Amino acid sequence: MLTTKKIISTIILASIFTNLPLWADPSHFLKRGNDLQEFFWPIILFIKKQILINHTFPLWFNTILSGTPLLPDPQSQLFYPPNILFLFMPIEIAFLINFIIHTVFGGIGFYLAAKAGFRFSRVASLCVAIFTITSPKMAGYFEAGHFGLIEAMAWVPYTMLALLKLFQTKEWRWSILLALSMAGLFYTHTVTFLISAIASAYFFMSYSIIHKKNTIRRAISYLFGAIIGFGLTAIALLPQLDWKNLTTRYLLTEKPQIYPIWNSKIEFLKSVFLPWTTTTGIQGLDTEKWIPLGLSVSSLAILGFILANKKIKLFIILPTAFLLLVALGNSSPLYSIFIQMEWYQLMRVPTRVWFIIVLIAHFLAGSSIDKLLGSRHLKPFIYLLIILSVCESLLLYWTFLAKPAGKREGISSDFYSFIENDKSRYRVFCIDRCIPQLLAVKHDLELVEGYTTVQQINYYQHSWGLVGSYWDYYSLPIPPTGVYKFQKLQPDPKTLGKYNVKYVISPHQLTGKGFTLAKKFDDYFLYINEALQPRASAPITEYSPNFIKIDTSNYHESVLLLAEVYSPGWNAYLNGDEKVEIQESPDRLRVVELKPNIQYVEFKYDPESYKYGRIITFTTLTMLATWFLYYLYQHYY
Incomplete structure (x- = not known):
């Protein structure tokens, strides 16, 4: 008999066992020069230093891009409550604890969505949870350092559970769970939030058509959850909406950049079902091409689809077909149509929708297990498929995690010792981004360059003059990799001087007048800018x-x-x-x-939008706290 204690213990053990490589060598995942180390870690360290040392809650990020807004950055996670962990323990340990908490939390959520939502058996529901925990796609998130995506996946099942419960009961608490889970998605990964919001609306409408009773009441409950969700996110949502037209994201609508580029539909299918047969092999696959479902899980999912009734089949086929056409990217038959659409251009990475396909497969697999385990003749076969599914997923998971880490080249550590003696206020510009953002935060340096998903369009345009080159496309780093790798940049000292740039670092000699060579660190030349101007025209x-x-x-x-x-x-x-x-x-x-x-x-x-957002969010939190106390009083006193 599977008791609740055994189920939770199994989910915890599965979460730990699946990520054994992470515990065995944390540095292999925490220090591989990916988005975790290059983007998320510097922001978290910056926030931690400002709160604990300077006693301020930072809304602006001084370290990169000559200063850039942190408050409206969709990936800053400024207001995500679990991140409080980072304040009270070393960041490396906090990351590991954060990973295991979200994996377990998500696993429990998928179990509840299957058991209480879809009403699967305990065994089938536990299988859904384990399939998701061991999903090879999750390994891709870890490998790439997609910190927000790892966290976001933990909230998805609670959105599903809340939606299902809105149809099964009249209790308002499920509207609140819907709001909380959608807020969790919003604060962790905006694209996943938007995809989930659209998927939840489709799910709600589909379920309303299948189960036609109490449609108005359900719609009111759904709308109530959406309103509460808005209240919980307004503190960040309103500044984001206020800032979005001032950023570089809309450059994607002028010159779309769809990634990854598939060589053929065959390559796509191999990546889904037989990733070891691709030209590059498993470890050579790009992170965004890492979309395996596994043959065994797919077999169970196909069985689940065959056993479903006609209405459910229809409502599964429609979104699955659409998502497949989207995820195919440049190989999609509808690519020429999609590429003209703003939502597709702004998404940039079509395989971001793939997690929905993965979840459809897992719940269909759970459905087949639920229906077929009752058969005495099929029971051994189903258990064999379950074991094969988990083993295959783990093999794919661990193989991809073993992918060699990329090496981040940078300037010698002697540079940081040298520059620490300069206590004045200034900025630094390294032509090929040789100063990792994490080290810049650690040493309190302020950089002209930077790496982030969105930049202010005014700075993006002026950076052409700062860098000494021109580009007219969306880029995560400034200057873009293609610019500093293939050009010997010669920036203008006067333009940099106006931005309080004192030091310029270059892998090649600078020929312009106004730069004085101060020192050489291995292959890098350190110059002092003689055209330096103070940060302000008064002290x-x-x-x-x-x-x-x-x-x-x-x-x-x-x-x-x-x-x-x-x-x-x-x-x-x-x-x-x-x-x-x-x-x-x-x-x-x-x-x-x-x-x-x-x-x-x-x-x-x-910002004014932040002031209004604060009022709305704090009012919403006060109302929820009051409701929660009333709920406790009604049920326990």
């Missing part, structure tokens, strides 16, 4: 991510220049109380016009 007395104070008591000019990137969320106050407009200079910096006898000017980052 800075206080400086933090969200707040800058400038002393103007001895400043007699009518215009104050601050060499920080202009962004609409910043506000300026004369003598701390009189609000004045911040203007954008031709160099995309901040300019303020002064009145006579101004002693100081304060710059604060506090």
Whole structure:
């Protein structure tokens, strides 16, 4: 008999066992130069340092791109509660604990969605949970350092459970679970949130057609969950909506970049069912091409589909066919149509929808197990398929995780020892991004370059002058890899000087006047910029991510220049109380016009959308806390 205790224990053990390579050699996954190390870790460390050392909650990220908004960045995870772990323990350990917590939490969620939602047997529901935990696709997330996707997958089953329960009961708590799970998805991975939101709407409509009773009540419950979900996310959602038209993301609509590029439909099918037969082999497959379902799980899923009734088959075929056409990318028969659509262009990676296909396969497999285990003759065959499914998934999972880590080339550690002696405020520019963002945060360096999914369009355009080159396409890094790898960049010292750039690092010699060679570190030349200008045209007395104070008591000019990137969320106050407009200079910096006898000017980052979002989210949390206390009182007192 499978008791609740045994089920939870099995899920925990499966989560630990599946990720044995992670526990055996954490550095192989935490330090492989992927998105975890290059993007998420630096942000988490920056937030941790600002909170614990400077006692401020940062909304602006000074380290990269001469300063960039952190608040509206969809991947910053500023308001995701579980990330509080990182404040109280070493980040490496916190990552590992975070991974296991989300894996177990997700596993329990998939069990509940199967058992309480679809009403599978305990064995079938446990199989669904284990299939998801051991899914080779999850190995791809770990290998690529897709931290947000790992977390997001833990929330997906609770969205499914809430939707199913909205049809089965009249209790409002399922609307709240829907809101909480969708908020969890929003804060961890925006694209997964959007895909899940669309999928949940389709699921809701399909289920309403199949089960026609109480449709209005269900619609009200669904809408209530959506409203609560908006309230929970408004603190981040409103700033994101406010900022989105100021970013580079819409460059994708002008010059679409669809990735990965499939050589043929055969390559796609091999990646799904027989990844070891691809030209590159398993470990040579690109992360975004890593989409195996496994032959055994697929066999169980096909059985589940065959045993389903006609209505369910129809509602499975429609989204599955559509998602397959999307995921095929450039090999899709509808690619010429999709590529004209804005949603497809902005998604950029069509295989992001693949997790829905994986879940459909897992629940169909669970359905076949649920229906066929009752047969005495088929029982041994089904158990054999279950064992083969888990073994095959683990083999694929571990093989992909063993993929050799990419090596991140960078400047010698002697550079950091050298530059620590300079206590002035300045920026650094390395032409080929030789300073990892994590080390920049550790050493409190501020960089001109950077790597992130979205940048402000004004800085993107001005970076052409800073870098000394031109490109007109969407790029994660600035400067783009194709620019610094294939060009010997010769930046202009005066343009960099206006941005308070004191040091320029280059793998080749700079020929322009205004750069003085200070030192050489292995293959890198360190130059001092003789055209350096101060960060502000008057002395800075206080400086933090969200707040800058400038002393103007001895400043007699009518215009104050601050060499920080202009962004609409910043506000300026004369003598701390009189609000004045911040203007954008031709160099995309901040300019303020002064009145006579101004002693100081304060710059604060506090967008209006953030103020409204705070009010909405805190009000929603207060209402939920009140409801929860009332619920406890009603049921336990």
